[in-house]
Amino acid sequence: MGRLGGTVVLVTGAARGIGAAIAMRVAKEGASVAVADLDVAGALAVADRIRSHAVEADGFAVDVREPEQSAALVERVVSRFGRLDVMVNNAGVIRVRTVLDTTPDDWDFIQSVNARGLFFAQQAGARQMLGQAPTGEGRPCGKIINLASIAGRVGRPMLSAYCASKATAISVTQAAAAELAPKVTVNAICPGPVDTEMWKQIDREWAEQKGRPLGSVWQERVDAIPMKRAETPEDLTGIAVFLASADSDFITGQSFHVDGGLMMM
Ligand SMILES: NC(=O)c1ccc[n+]([C@@H]2O[C@H](COP(=O)([O-])OP(=O)(O)OC[C@H]3O[C@@H](n4cnc5c(N)ncnc54)[C@H](O)[C@@H]3O)[C@@H](O)[C@H]2O)c1
16 A cells, blocks of 8 residues: 555656656555646656556646646646645746846746745645545645755855745745644755756756856766765655655654755755
């Protein structure tokens, strides 16, 4: 049955990267999984892969920049699976820009997904969870897990707008946790640099703007990790299962660094 048997989990931005890894892992733990993304073909492909392990899954289109799309997504997930136990707000974007080169469009685009998008997706999930019965006796009615970043803890060069959006993710996690307790727990995960398409984009844009060799920005960050290797999407799946499971029912408002110790440095 696994640690998440009988649980319905929705993951946004799950067509690839960290979201896809979390979707696959919670399925292995027995959850029914709603795989949502702007890239609907990618979401459907991940759902197909999950179903091949004999677990229920479906792909859904969503653009989290539109609050009504997040609300409609939650409705579709509930009509497909019956309830929503866990919502993982993972969809995210980045642009690498110096402070001086950041345009209003760069700022708005990043906030529209990572901050505003996450906030209203969280709101849609919370509305559903508050209106449903607890997952089990003495348990919350639902659990929200937000993907923030260690970039939300400390400002980094070339990433001002992204850092601000992730600080917002940490902040709205705390505010929602305080407001929604005891019915809904809300926690965040703060990854370090993870080997995904997002970091390929960071490395490429940073290298172009600073005249550095391709791969060198990534390698410099990886070399600083005390655990002495690059972080993979799968490194984030253990904490996601823990935060989705009954083992974390008394934990709320927290933001967990999963970064091989990088924030210590
Ligand atoms: N990769 C890292 O190093 C890293 C580090 C810290 C935090 N994070 C965060 O983890 C999350 C996942 O990152 P990743 O590295 O897997 O990124 P990724 O770029 O590989 O995947 C992001 C996914 O989000 C989807 N998406 C983008 N905009 C969307 C929208 N408006 N609506 C719905 N879906 C949308 C994309 O289609 C894509 O499938 C993001 O929130 C990111 O900020 C990543």
